[in-house]
Amino acid sequence: xxxxxxxxxxxxxxxxxxxxxxxxxxxxxxxxxxxxxxxxxxxxxxxxxxxxxxxxxxxxxxxxxxxxxxxxxxxxxxxxxxxxxxxxxxxxxxxxxxxxxxxxxxxxxxxxxxxxxxxxxxxxxxxxxxxxxxxxxxxxxxxxxxxxxxxxxxxxxxxxxxxxxxxxxxxxxxxxxxxxxxxxxxxxxxxxxxxxxxxxxxxxxxxxxxxxxxxxxxxxxxxxxxxxxxxxxxxxxxxxxxxxxxxxxxxxxxxxxxxxxxxxxxxxxxxxxxxxxxxxxxxxxxxxxxxxxxxxxxxxxxxxxx
Numbered sequence: 001x002x003x004x005x006x007x008x009x010x011x012x013x014x015x016x017x018x019x020x021x022x023x024x025x026x027x028x029x030x031x032x033x034x035x036x037x038x039x040x041x042x043x044x045x046x047x048x049x050x051x052x053x054x055x056x057x058x059x060x061x062x063x064x065x066x067x068x069x070x071x072x073x074x075x076x077x078x079x080x081x082x083x084x085x086x087x088x089x090x091x092x093x094x095x096x097x098x099x100x101x102x103x104x105x106x107x108x109x110x111x112x113x114x115x116x117x118x119x120x121x122x123x124x125x126x127x128x129x130x131x132x133x134x135x136x137x138x139x140x141x142x143x144x145x146x147x148x149x150x151x152x153x154x155x156x157x158x159x160x161x162x163x164x165x166x167x168x169x170x171x172x173x174x175x176x177x178x179x180x181x182x183x184x185x186x187x188x189x190x191x192x193x194x195x196x197x198x199x200x201x202x203x204x205x206x207x208x209x210x211x212x213x214x215x216x217x218x219x220x221x222x223x224x225x226x227x228x229x230x231x232x233x234x235x236x237x238x239x240x241x242x243x244x245x246x247x248x249x250x251x252x253x254x255x256x257x258x259x260x261x262x263x264x265x266x267x268x269x270x271x272x273x274x275x276x277x278x279x280x281x282x283x284x285x286x287x288x289x290x291x292x293x294x295x296x297x298x299x300x301x302x303x304x305x306x
Contacts, residue, residue, distance in 0.1 A: 007267035010304040013048040022047070023059040026067065035074045037294040044086050045301035048265060052087055078253055079294040082302075085261045091130040097258055098127075099135055099142075107146040112155060114258070121161035128159055150193040157201035164204040171210055177203070178214035185226055186219055196227070256287075256299070264302045272303065 022043050029036035029043075044052060059067040068087050075083055085093055094115050101108035119127065131139040143155050177199055184195035203211065212223040219226065263271055275283040287299050 008269035009265045010268040010272070011045070011048065011264040011302055013051055014046055017047070017051055017054075019051070019054040019058040020062060022051075022055045023062055023067070026055070026059065027063055027065070027070075030070055030074045037075070037079070038297070040071070040075075040083060041294065041298050041301050044083060045298055049086070049090060053089065056087060075294075077295065078257065078291075079298060081254075081257055082261065082295065082298045085257060089130075090262065090265075091126045092134065094127055094262060095131045095134050095139075098131070098139070102142055102146045109147065109151065111255075111258070112143070112147075114255070115262075116155065116158045119158075121163055121165055124159055124161055150197055153194070154197040154201055157198070162201050164202060164207065167204040167206055169204065169206045169210065174207060174210035174214050177207075177211045178218050181211070181215055181223075181226070182218050185229075253291075260299055260302050268303065 025039060026043060029039040043055075047055065056067045059065060059070075068084060071083055071087065072080060088096065098112060098115050101111035116124065116127075128139050131137075131142075135142075140156060140159055143159070144152055147155060180195055181199065184192035199211070200208070215223050215226070259271070260268065272283045275281075275286075279286070284300060284303050284305070287296060287303060291299060
């Protein structure tokens with residue numbers, strides 16, 4: 001497994017972009033009897049988030065209407081979830097996903113890790129600031145009230161920006177850190193989860209790549225195998241900090257939508273490549289087989305060609 005990779009998006013800014021034309025085309029698609037869902041897909045799934053924000057502003061200034069309200073009134077189901085999700089800024093979208101994961105009875109810990117684990121310190125700070133602005137409550141406080149033990153400490157380390165900001169790579173230190181992991185897990189009876197989580201939350205992603213290579217030399221098994229045995233939440237954390245992990249969405253629609261929306265402008269092409277290697281089929285073909293209707297067409301537009 002390689003941690004270092006060049007992120008490749010599937011959605012990029014449209015070159016010939018006219019926010020006013022798009023705003024009016026969207027209104028025409030929703031005005032009168034019936035809705036032209038394909039027109040909505042063709043516009044919103046082929047624009048960057050920044051361009052969608054401009055369209056939304058133009059829609060209000062020219063037409064005196066709220067685009068999200070109009071979309072909600074015309075669309076429904078999972079298709080609505082995709083399109084409305086696309087209209088939110090990345091931070092607001094991720095904050096909404098985390099709030100939903102903690103709201104009500106029980107906590108969806110997988111979603112919390114999936115959202116927070118891949119973020120840089122700067123991205124985490126944006127999310128933390130946005131969460132308090134949206135919900136009037138510090139994210140750290142909400143997380144602490146919904147989680148416990150080592151898992152709570154792991155999340156806390158992530159949101160305070162504990163990861164090495166310099167992106168340090170030290171091969172000699174990696175050997176030492178691999179030994180620390182081994183001694184905290186396989187090399188003893190029981191597991192010192194704190195050692196695992198502290199290293200995962202503090203090291204740069206490039207440093208972790210070397211640590212995991214050294215771990216395999218030392219123990220004879222991959223870090224994924226070790227963490228599956230040693231940590232209840234470890235494999236979830238590991239999956240979500242790499243493009244390899246996102247292919248595990250299966251037909252969990254909420255997770256599928258979240259991953260495709262949140263990674264489409266970052267590294268969804270990498271996710272597609274890993275998915276095909278892991279499952280010997282393309283992500284596009286899987287979505288075509290498992291989804292249907294306008295929902296399927298919107299996801300396929302965001303995923304792009306196989």
